[in-house]
Amino acid sequence: MFSKTLIKLIDYAIFPAVLIVAAKIIGIVFLTHYFQADYAVDGVRLSFENFENFIAINSYSSYFMLASVLGGLIWVVVKAHVFHDTHVTPSLSAKLYNSNMQGLIHNSETIFSQAFIWLSYAWLLTIMFGVQSFYALSYWSVFWFSLIASVVATVLLVVDVEREVSPKKNTDNQVVNVVTIDQLKKDIVS
Secondary structure: OOOOHHHHHHHHHHHHHHHHHHHHHHHHHHHHHHHOOEEEEEOEEEEOHHHHHHHHHHHHHHHHHHHHHHHHHHHHHHHHHHOOOOOOOOOHEEEEEEEHHHHHHHHHHHHHHHHHHHHHHHHHHHHHOOOHOOOOOOHHHHHHHHHHHHHHHHHHHHHHHHHHHHHHEOOOOOEOOOOOOOHHHHHHHH
């Protein structure tokens, strides 16, 4: 049988994949009408009359794809830095519980699994944009923007992982125990 983690990773990967494909299709449809490009449809194949139109539409629709991935990455980074159960502030936790929004607080397994999926898609798109740019099928700006965004998101998530793994120290360099939301719930219920 499959492990629970693998099944969760597959489950977390479905929405981003559908979102990326939908963003590309929506981008192509919107940009084809925006540029008023001449095209022909042969089955499932879309052929453009002008190669410059193809490059422009491919490049800008790639920005649509990248924007969808960046939206997911931004949400995961916010969850990792603000709503991570191991370092959420008590005041924010109280506000979320009072507003019945405690579902925003996530554990490490959920955050790191989602971060792995979104980063995988970001780096996969970066490689794909690099190949397209190398073969002059897309603008180089798409690749460079994607590369910079992927590197920044990776660094931000690595900072959160380091914060999670390294022990907490107070001003006297003494290790401080970290209390999680789950531990607080158990203590309150007991």
